[in-house]
Amino acid sequence: MLRFGILSTAKIGREHLIPAIQSASNANVAGIASRKLSTAKKLAQQCGAPLAFGSYEEMLASEEIDAIYIPLPTSHHVEWSIKAANAGKHVLCEKPISLKAPDIKKIITARNKNKVIVSEAFMVTYHPQWIKVRNLLAKGAIGSLRHIDASFTYFNTNPKNMRNRPELGGGALPDIGVYPTVTARFATGLEPKRVRAKVEFDPKMKTDRYANVHAEFPGFDMTFYVSTQMGNRQTMVFHGTKGFIELSAPFNSNLYEGDEVRVHNGSHGETRTYRFTGVNQYTLEIEAFAKAAAGKKQELFSLEQSHLNQRVIDAIYRSGKSKRWQAV
Numbered sequence: 382m383l384r385f386g387i388l389s390t391a392k393i394g395r396e397h398l399i400p401a402i403q404s405a406s407n408a409n410v411a412g413i414a415s416r417k418l419s420t421a422k423k424l425a426q427q428c429g430a431p432l433a434f435g436s437y438e439e440m441l442a443s444e445e446i447d448a449i450y451i452p453l454p455t456s457h458h459v460e461w462s463i464k465a466a467n468a469g470k471h472v473l474c475e476k477p478i479s480l481k482a483p484d485i486k487k488i489i490t491a492r493n494k495n496k497v498i499v500s501e502a503f504m505v506t507y508h509p510q511w512i513k514v515r516n517l518l519a520k521g522a523i524g525s526l527r528h529i530d531a532s533f534t535y536f537n538t539n540p541k542n543m544r545n546r547p548e549l550g551g552g553a554l555p556d557i558g559v560y561p562t563v564t565a566r567f568a569t570g571l572e573p574k575r576v577r578a579k580v581e582f583d584p585k586m587k588t589d590r591y592a593n594v595h596a597e598f599p600g601f602d603m604t605f606y607v608s609t610q611m612g613n614r615q616t617m618v619f620h621g622t623k624g625f626i627e628l629s630a631p632f633n634s635n636l637y638e639g640d641e642v643r644v645h646n647g648s649h650g651e652t653r654t655y656r657f658t659g660v661n662q663y664t665l666e667i668e669a670f671a672k673a674a675a676g677k678k679q680e681l682f683s684l685e686q687s688h689l690n691q692r693v694i695d696a697i698y699r700s701g702k703s704k705r706w707q708a709v
Contacts (some may be wrong), residue, residue, distance in 0.1 A: 383448050527621060532607070575647075
């Protein structure tokens, strides 16, 4: 059993990753760390963790912790990923692991030096619906892919929320823009060559609240928009020469219509639906991470993939500023 330490009491850890670890077959929650020991003890008691730490450093020094999950604000991800790796711990860090692609190379250096596993927590890449889409595209189920269209939006104007605080790494692109880019790259195995984007910032909170992006891949285009100030929506459509594939809940599993992959074949006038019920993509992520930590052969979302994905986001920001195409 991989013994996880949770670095902070952040909401995503409480609501998603701690329950996922608890339900995993090969991992457990061994400890909680917080800046206040009383806060760590409270959450540790709630989730049945035997250890509570009054500082992050104390957790990293513990021999009873094998791996660290980092749900801190984005601005702290690089620092604590490196510190955890240097402490000899495996690291699962919330996305985005960095706000700039070059900083990810620093984490790669720490990973290699300490011979540990470090992975960005893109839970979508472990969901069988995305593996199904990847396989369908590979075998030509919709002919040649020509276009991908996506959206990811929600409404949040709370100035105290970390997603709306630039000093903590807030903004639509870091928070949700990473998902259309990651899933398109994961499903196709290809990288965009250049991007053009409109990026709009909130005049008061100074974070990007809307981005409309056009990306050119080899052989196909992708368009998507993300926003932190629009009604809730998630879509992902892959359109080919013979049909198209759409997902009902591409990013937040089980949030909308359940997890379905629908393949519409225009040549034969038929629709085939693949349903994935009872899937917890966070649990699958934890189990895959624990297998890799145990030395078993297991595909994880690598830091090299993280670097490639952040290069796309960096190029989108540059394009939003320059109003021109930017190479990725």
